[in-house]
Amino acid sequence: MEKKHIGELEELVLLLIVMLKEDAYGLxxxxxxxxxxxxxxTIGAVHGTLNRLESKGFVESNLGGAxxxxxxxxxxxxxxxxxxxxxxxxxxDVKVNLWSQIPELSINKI
Amino acid sequence: MEKKHIGELEELVLLLIVMLKEDAYGLxxxxxxxxxxxxxxTIGAVHGTLNRLESKGFVESNLGGAxxxxxxxxxxxxxxxxxxxxxxxxxxDVKVNLWSQIPELSINKI
DNA sequence: TTTATTTGTTATACTTTATATAATAAATAT
DNA sequence: ATATTTATTATATAAAGTATAACAAATAAA
Numbered sequence: 001m002e003k004k005h006i007g008e009l010e011e012l013v014l015l016l017i018v019m020l021k022e023d024a025y026g027l028x029x030x031x032x033x034x035x036x037x038x039x040x041x042t043i044g045a046v047h048g049t050l051n052r053l054e055s056k057g058f059v060e061s062n063l064g065g066a067x068x069x070x071x072x073x074x075x076x077x078x079x080x081x082x083x084x085x086x087x088x089x090x091x092x093d094v095k096v097n098l099w100s101q102i103p104e105l106s107i108n109k110i
Numbered sequence: 111m112e113k114k115h116i117g118e119l120e121e122l123v124l125l126l127i128v129m130l131k132e133d134a135y136g137l138x139x140x141x142x143x144x145x146x147x148x149x150x151x152t153i154g155a156v157h158g159t160l161n162r163l164e165s166k167g168f169v170e171s172n173l174g175g176a177x178x179x180x181x182x183x184x185x186x187x188x189x190x191x192x193x194x195x196x197x198x199x200x201x202x203d204v205k206v207n208l209w210s211q212i213p214e215l216s217i218n219k220i
Numbered sequence: 221t222t223t224a225t226t227t228g229t230t231a232t233a234c235t236t237t238a239t240a241t242a243a244t245a246a247a248t249a250t
Numbered sequence: 251a252t253a254t255t256t257a258t259t260a261t262a263t264a265a266a267g268t269a270t271a272a273c274a275a276a277t278a279a280a
Contacts, residue, residue: 005149007237007266008118008201015208018215027257037204039115045239047258052237071248072256085215091118092209094147098125099202105128105195117237117266137228155268157229162266181277182227 006058006087012037013049014088017059017078025064025075026050050078058084116168116197122147123159124198127169127188135174135185136160160188168194 006014016032017024030046033039053059064075080088099105116124126142127134140156143149163169174185190198209215 005118008115008121009238011118011205012208015205015212018212019208025257036208039204041238042240043258044241044260048238051259069248070255071246072254073246073258075256076258089215092205094149095121095125095202095205098122098129098146102125102128105199119267135228151267152269153229154231154270158267161230179277180226181275182225183229183275185227186229 006053006091007049009039009041009045009049010053010058011088011091012039013046013053014058014080014084017080018088022077024078029078053084054078057081058087116163116201117159119149119151119155119159120163120168121198121201122149123156123163124168124190124194127190128198132187134188139188163194164188167191168197 012033013029016029016036019036020028020032026043026047029050030041030043033041033046050059050061054061059078059080061076061078064077122143123139126139126146129146130138130142136153136157139160140151140153143151143156160169160171164171169188169190171186171188174187
């Protein structure tokens with residue numbers, strides 16, 4: 001039986017991996033976390049989360065080829081598995097459903 | 111400075127407190143968690159979360175009056191503070207924004 | 221009027237997530 | 251060679267999530 005839910009940072013990371021498409025790896029995810037989610041985390045936190053997600057089967061990773069930039073180690077690129085997509089959607093559906101039942105907190109009421 | 115984000119269960123509990131209005135307390139929240147969010151947690155987990163949320167200033171609680179039902183101890187009723195509402199909305203806004211950028215995972219694509 | 225039952229909260233211990241700092245690795249440029 | 255850049259790994263600690271058991275207070279009922 002699969003674990004039913006994911007942590008808050010895990011959810012954001014899954015979302016950003018989808019958004020980053022072919023370029024989702026530790027540092028790019030960290031940058032998006034900052035820019036897209038206004039979330040400041042250290043790179044260690046990101047990799048910890050990625051490892052957890054992989055060991056749960058929600059993402060997979062493989063090493064990218066040589067880079068075009070200055071120098072640096074090869075990237076470990078991440079993509080969502082089918083199971084990762086499912087868990088993401090489920091977590092969204094639950095919340096969308098709850099929000100839809102709370103008009104008094106809706107987006108243009110505060 | 112206020113803590114910037116809340117955990118996944120904390121978010122659900124905040125949402126349900128809003129939904130339950132005048133009747134949000136440990137056991138009713140637990141029941142809603144099960145029914146509305148398909149989330150099975152023990153009552154200890156719920157109270158732990160509530161205490162955490164209160165100590166962060168996202169909810170406040172006070173004892174309810176005598177109950178109309180069979181027997182039982184008085185309820186500790188919870189409501190959101192202004193700060194609780196803010197943090198809830200913020201967390202929603204971030205995710206709504208991210209989802210809107212991922213048409214390929216949209217609700218009717220899987 | 222005390223004892224059983226019901227409804228509810230608290231206490232405690234443990235696991236999993238989240239976090240930061242420091243160490244290490246591998247690539248290019250000089 | 252060695253310095254610089256880009257990147258991942260290791261390690262330690264704090265915070266969030268979880269389960270079980272103990273406790274408390276109300277009513278019913280003997």
